[in-house]
Amino acid sequence: MYFPKHLFFDLDRTLWDFETNSRNALQKLYDNFQLSSYFEHFIHFHTTYHHINNELWKKYGKGKISKDELRIVRFQKTMERVKIYDQGLVEQLNTSYISTAPKEKNLFPDTLETLKTLSNRYKLHIITNGFEEAQITKLKTTNLFPLFDVIVCSEMVGKTKPHREIFQYALQKANAKPTESVMIGDDHTTDILGAIQSGMQAILFDPKEKYRKSAGQHKIKNLNELPLLLTML
Numbered sequence: 001m002y003f004p005k006h007l008f009f010d011l012d013r014t015l016w017d018f019e020t021n022s023r024n025a026l027q028k029l030y031d032n033f034q035l036s037s038y039f040e041h042f043i044h045f046h047t048t049y050h051h052i053n054n055e056l057w058k059k060y061g062k063g064k065i066s067k068d069e070l071r072i073v074r075f076q077k078t079m080e081r082v083k084i085y086d087q088g089l090v091e092q093l094n095t096s097y098i099s100t101a102p103k104e105k106n107l108f109p110d111t112l113e114t115l116k117t118l119s120n121r122y123k124l125h126i127i128t129n130g131f132e133e134a135q136i137t138k139l140k141t142t143n144l145f146p147l148f149d150v151i152v153c154s155e156m157v158g159k160t161k162p163h164r165e166i167f168q169y170a171l172q173k174a175n176a177k178p179t180e181s182v183m184i185g186d187d188h189t190t191d192i193l194g195a196i197q198s199g200m201q202a203i204l205f206d207p208k209e210k211y212r213k214s215a216g217q218h219k220i221k222n223l224n225e226l227p228l229l230l231t232m233l
């Protein structure tokens, strides 16, 4: 039997509904900066940005670009796709997005209630690859902040998940043994494999059933499945 004491959560796409929140923030940018002058439709802007942003995050994860490059270049490249080379506009878009997106409040269903229930029995922590000031704003805006004990952002460690260093750092900070710790996250590579390599148990949050269930793998569709599943690990 396994008796977990510490639960480590990923934040983006596990608790905080990144897709919805990012789309809402981009829609505000689109309206406020009248980007309809350059793009046929919001969807055109959104998909262009989304694709470029994903590619840049992969480079950031491999240490090939810095945080500041990632932030500026994603808007620069998005605007270049419609032949706009206006660095002033790019910087305004970036500043506006950074200040508004983390204040979006959509969480996955039952997040707050489930975490409150779990906090009576376990110590809750966060391990995220996101940027510190943005992640703290998200947690505070959604009232999740007081529920967590240790919050580890990859910037503090200089390594992103799935690198073992970030899990080891988080375990140490939380004063937790891997054998009494469970990681819950939506990404099979960064969250699940990273945690397992660090000796933790892992639960995949897969609300849209993107992944096939493989033998021995713990998987949930809704966070409210956690309290019961954790007693059966």
Ligand SMILES: [Mg+2]
Binding pocket: 010, 011, 012, 013, 014, 185, 186, 187
């Ligand atoms: Mg995630």
